[in-house]
Amino acid sequence: MANGLKSSTAARVRFAPSPTGYLHIGGVRTALFNWLWARKTKGTFVLRIEDTDQERSTPESRQIIFDSLRWLELSWDEGPEVGGDHGPYTQMERLSIYKEWSERLIKEGKAYRCTCTKELLDQQRAELKAKDPKANFRYPGTCRNKPDAIPDVPYVVRFKVPTDGVVTYVDKVFGEVTTPNKAQQDFVLLRSDGIPLYNFGAVVDDLAMGITLVARGRDHMVNTPPQILIYRAFGAEPPDMAHLPMMLAPSGEKLSKRHGAVSVTEYRDQGYLPAAVLNYLARFGWSHGDQEVFSLAELVEAFSWEACGRGDGKFDTKKFLAIQHEHMKRENLTSTKEYAARLVPFMKLRGLDVSASELEKTIYTVRERSRTLIEAAEGLDFFYREPHVTDDAAKAKFLVDTNAPNLKGFLSVIKDASEWTEAVLEKAVHDWLEKEGKQIKDVAQAARVALTGRTASPGLFQVLAVLGKDRSLARLESAIAIAEVTPAPPPPPPKEGAGKEGATKEAPKG
């Protein structure tokens, strides 16, 4: 009962990445689930930078994290650049806090100073391994029972792990998990340079920041028992814990650069929509009946830890693209206004300086056929490029003398149309075709190549309407000029497959 109440009241959750590179797609999922929970409970989403790995942390990575989260629209309520009552939100700025809290534990006999050097322990570990490759090295407890005094050599602070007993906690997605304490060693809290290790820094901060639920990847599940021991040493109740199943590469290996894009910024640059990225990630390890496509608001509404699965999954780029396509197609998911605004930079990349308001008028022609903003930009290119570019193969195949008469006829019909609208043009052309005893397919491809420069495009009459009368006529005229002086290629030889099929069918005759 008390637990249910705790879950439904405003949660304080956090996302605590290390600034050691790009923001991994798996990290984004962790951020998303936390963010969803914060929004659903009308709670607080805290961003904390865990930069205690001085070797790997960089200011650039820190910036990438901010940029990525902002692009995804996963806004944080407390954290770097926005502030809050529990700062600072960067661990390297909290060193005095860790020092103070560790002294507290030492004073209470729950932790101790250890002067064993890393070199010594590495050596002991190596010796043991040499004797017995299967052996499990653990800190032997050399300094565990020494009376406390500040040594005159560098020392680390170690946690005094109880020699017996177990840690049991109820994971929000995995249920009850029990680990024996004797499986753990006296792990290090504070390094000799005063910088905390992950488990200590995270617990101190989560406690100090009033975090009520910790959600992270399953690779952290092994950290939970020692962390709970630390919470208890501080006389505190641990927050709720939730672990998320792993996202694996299609091969079943850990997801890495080798298996395609793992950095969110790559998806951004490939023309994915943030809402689509979030949608795919949300459905990975979480489900809501048969629903596949969600807006962000729907995710917030529907999300729950209970509906999270426990099995690891494999990242599927095809399904990801399909979800992305849905978001590109549906106006209620991506309004034309938003679509246009996001498209502008992709047009710019093609050297086309088109305003969002201009794009808003043409987007309807590519909505269903573009899966990404890059594809949309490609699809819209010929509307804005003057002169437009004609594909060589398309030109050679369609802008030829045998098509010239049809193109001329087509041109003169639309030129005389009573009104330059899709419907009127279509009717005019069809009337003409009927009179001529021709079909639209006899002229469509040549006209398409003339107008768009390619063999695949939006509907012919949509193209005419968007292009406008002057440009349409001009493009047709120059195409006709080319066609008239270009001899048609020889007809292709009969297809082998078709011949065989015919032979089979007519075999009884022979």
Place this chain on the structure above:
RNA sequence: GGCCCCAUCGUCUAGCGGUUAGGACACCAGCCUCUCACGUUGGGAACACGGGUUCAAUUCCCGUUGGGGUCACCA
């Protein structure tokens, strides 16, 4: 190897004792069609194995197998 976790179509998953085991992606075939798409109809495709519990197990329990995580003065 120790500790921990997991197990339904190829993939993401629904299922919370009794179902023709459902959906989505992908795949195949058809329809639609001025191209590309979209849309649409249909199809193949799964409960890892072995014991229990039960009138009844995909579902609950145990084991086996398989997979994953982690064993640092990284996070």
